[in-house]
Amino acid sequence: MTLSLISGEGLSQDILHNLKHSNRNNKMTTERYNSRASEPHWQKIWDEKKLFETNTDVESGKEPYYVLEMFPYPSGRIHMGHVRNYTMGDVVARYKRAKGYEVLHPMGWDAFGMPAENAAMQNNTHPKGWTYDNIASMRTQLKSMGLSIDWSREFATCDVDYYAQQQALFLDFLKHDLVYRKNAKVNWDPVDMTVLANEQVIDGKGWRSGAEVEQRELTQWFFKISDYADELLEAIDELDEWPAKVKLMQSNWIGRSRGAKIKFPLIEKNGTDTNELVCFSTRPDTLYGASFMAIAAEHPISLEMSKSNPALQAFIKECRKMGTSAADIETAEKQGFDLGLTVAHPFIEGKTLPVYAANFVLMDYGTGAVFGCPAHDQRDLDFARKYDLEVTSVVATIDTPDMAVEVSDTAYVDDGVLVNSGPMSGQRKEQAINTAIDVLAERNLAEEEINYRLRDWGLSRQRYWGCPIPVVHCDNCGVVPDKKENLPVELPDDVTFDVPGNPLDRHPTWRNTDCPSCGKPAKRETDTMDTFVDSSWYFARFITPNGETPTDRAGANHWLPVDQYIGGIEHAILHLLYSRFFSRAMSIAGHMDIKEPFKGLFTQGMVVHESYRDKDGAWLQPTEVVLSGEGKARKAVHAKTGEDVKIGGIEKMSKSKRNTIDPDDIIQTYGADTARWFMLSDSPPERDVEWTDAGAEGAHRFVQRIWRLVSIWSDNVKSANAPDSLKDEKANAIRKASHKTLKAIGDDIERLGFNRAIARLYEYVNTLSSSGDVKKSNADLDSAMKEGLSFLIQCFAPVMPHLGETCWEELGFDGLVSEQSWPQHDDALAVDDTIILPVQINGKKRADLEVNPDASTKEIEDATLALDVVIKQLDGKTPKKIIVVPKRIVNVVV
C-alpha cells in the first residue's frame, strides 16, 4: 500500500482509529496515542520554557558539550537524509543534556551556492528570495521533528552579518599571508560565457549550452593550504574519534610523497633556449629503466615550442579539452607529442632520452615533467607500448634477486631488488632511492624533495550568489584589500539572470568604488568566494552568532572543538580538510587557539529507497505506485492507469529518480517520533538504511505498544512506592532487567550504536509487557514497574521525545522528561545471579551449565564432568584438557 492511501483525507491513522472507536467506550481499549495532537503541544512547551537554549558563558559552571550536525543547504524541502542526520545529533544532545552537560546544539543554513542561481535563471526568481523562502519552509519542517536545537543561534551564511565577518576573516588571512593570487585553469563554457564546475561538464561539453568546454586561465585567489600539508597530515594521527576510513582518505588526499627533483641536461635542443629539464620522481631508483621523458602539454617548454609549431598547438588544444578530474586523466588514452628534444641520461654515459609532451602529466603537480620508466609505472608502460618505446626492467623480486622481473602488460611497482642499476644494484627499493638521490646530489643533478598531492585551495568563483571577496582593483595601486571599517561589501539586490555570465560584472554601479589606498576611482573584485569557505568556520560562529568579530576568542576556546560532529561521508575530504585548515588559519589570525575543529566525527549512511519506472522509462514516485505480492511474484502497477511498473534498484533517494519520501507526509501520518525511531532502527547508523512503508508501520506499532503499556499501568504506578528490598520474585526480575537495560543503553548511545539501543528497547518492552499482569499486581510489582517504566521512558525519550513527555505525564512523574537527569543504574542489580555457560566437547556445543558467576574454575570443571552428556561422550576416558573461560564457555578436549 502506498502512503497516500493510508493517510486518507489527510487524517492520521491514529485519529481515524480513535474516531471509529470513540463510541465503543470499552474500558479495556485504550485510546491510541495521537502524535498529531501531542507533538506540537510538547514542542510549544519546550519552546516556552526555552529548554534547549544554551548558556555559552565560559563561567556557566557546567561542562560544555558541543554536538553539531552538518548544516543543510536550503534546497526547499527537508529529505529523509536530514531526518536521519538530525535525529542522530538530537539523540546525542538530549542524552548528554540528561547526563548533566551544558549542551550546544545549534542549526544554520549553508545558503550560498549555484542552485539558487540556477533557480533564478529557470524561474525568474531572485536567489535571495528563493533562498530565504526555502529556509523558512525547511525551518518549519525541522521544527516539526521536535529537535532540541537552540534556535536563538540560527543564521544563514548568506546573512549579511555572517558574510561580513567572513570578509573580515579574509582580510586577516591576507594580512597573515594565508591568501594569494595566481593564475589557474578553469572549465570555460564559451557560449554561456561562464565557468563550469567539473560536474557541469558532461563528455567535455557544457551541461546547458552543449558547447565544447575549454580550459581557460584566470587570475584567482588561493588559500595557502599546501603550506600546512605536513601539519594537517601529522595531526590526523591524533584524531582518535574519527573513522579510520576518513582519516585514510584525508592522508591520501594530502598525498605526501618523498622523492627527488632531478635535472636532465638537454642535448638536442631543437631550437629552444632551455638548458635543462627538471622532473620530480618518487622512484629515482629506477632511473636505469628510463626510456623517455614526458612533460605536461602546458609545460613552459611545450608552450614555447608551440609558437612555431601548429601541430603541437593543436595537440595542446586537444589536451585542454580533456576533463581535469582525476578519473578523466587516469582513464583517458595516453597521448604524446614527440618534441624532437633529447636529454642526457644522468647515469648512463652517452645515452639520451626522447622528450614528449603528454596528456597524462599534470602541470600543477611536481615540476610538470617526469621521466618515463615503463617497466615500473603503469602509465609509463601504457605510453611506451603505444609509442613503441623501450621497456627495461631493472627490479627483481626479493625471492629471485638476480633476475629482473619480466614486464608485459602490467608494470612491476612493488618492492624488490634493483638489478643492472650501477650504484643501486643489489639494493632494496628504499635504500636504492636514497642512493640514487645521494649519488646524483654529489654531481649537483638532484635534490631530495617532498611533494604533496594537496594543492592550494582556489576560492574564487565567477558567480553572484556567494560572499563577495573584499578587494578593490585600482589602476594606481593594483589589488588593494578593503578596509575593515568599510565592511561589509554587500551583494547588490538589483541583478538579473536573463543573460549569461556573472551579474556582478555587468552591474551598472556596484563595481565602482574608491581605492581604499589612494582614494581614486577603482573597481571592485566581482568574484565571490567558494561556498566551502562559508562552511569552514560556521561551527565557531554558533558560539557568538551576533558577535562583532568573527569569534569570541575565549568562548571559542571554551566550546571548541566540536565534541561530536555528524554528517555524510561525502564531506570526508574537502569540507573537513578545509575546516581543519581554517581553524589553523583562524588561530594564526588570533580568533581562537584551536587547531582541530572536530574532536569526534561520525559519518552516517544514506537513506535509500526502491525506484520505479513506467513503460516509457519515466521515473515514478512511490506514491504513484501500488505494490502487491512478494518475492518473485512482487508486482507494481501505476496507481492511476493500472499499467505495469518496473521495480528498479534500491538507490539513494534523489529528485531525479523520484524515489523520495517526503518527511512531511510521514510526520503527518505517523508522527515525528515514528520517523525518528525508524530512521535509527534496523541499520547501523554508518550504513545505508532502506525506507520501507512496512518498516515505518512497524515503528509506529511500537509507539502504540509503549503507549498501551504505560496506559494500563498508569493507575498502579501512580500509587506505587519507590522499589526497595522487594520480596516478589517477578518484581525483582523486572528490577534486574531494568538496571541491566539502563546500563546497556547508556553504553550504546555513548558509542552511537543507535540500532543496538533500539533492539534493546524492544527487548525491554517485551520483558515489561510479559512480566506482570496488571490485574493481579501487588505492591512490589507496582514499585518495580514504576521504576522500570520510568527507565523505559527516559531511555527512549532521546529518540521519541514527544511520546516520552506524554508517557511521563501519564504516569504522574514530575516535570518534563526532557529536563530529567539520566538515571543511575545500580551495578549490583545489573548483573545476573546465575549465568548459563555453554559446554563444548571438542569445540561443539553439547550442553548448558548453570553456575554462579563467581564460581571457581575447579567448581566449573567438576560440574562439567558431572554432566550426563559429558560422561557419555568421555566413555570412561580422562579428557586431554578442559578449557574454562570465566563467564564465557567451557570446552572439553577429548
Place this chain on the structure above:
RNA sequence: GCGGGUAUGGCGGAAUCGGUAGACGCAAGGGACUUAAAAUCCCUCGGCCCUAGGCCGUCCCGGUUCGAGUCCGGGUACCCGCACCA
C-alpha cells in the same frame, strides 16, 4: 585508472576482547478474539535427516587455534569517492 568500503536466514541486521551464530525488527504461515474488518494476543519461522537427537551452515579456497562470522594468506562479487555540487 587510483583510493576506500562491504559481504551473516526471504529482508534489515545482532554477536563489544577469538568463546552458544542468527538477538531485535520486518515479511510470511498458522491460531485466538470479532457478525465482519481493523487493532491486539499466542505459536512457527537457516537448510537437511526429521527420533530423544544428529549433521551442515556467516561470499569462495587455504592456514593458525581447544575453539574462527571475528585473526592470517590468496581470490570473487557488489558499492562509494576522486579537488568549481553542497
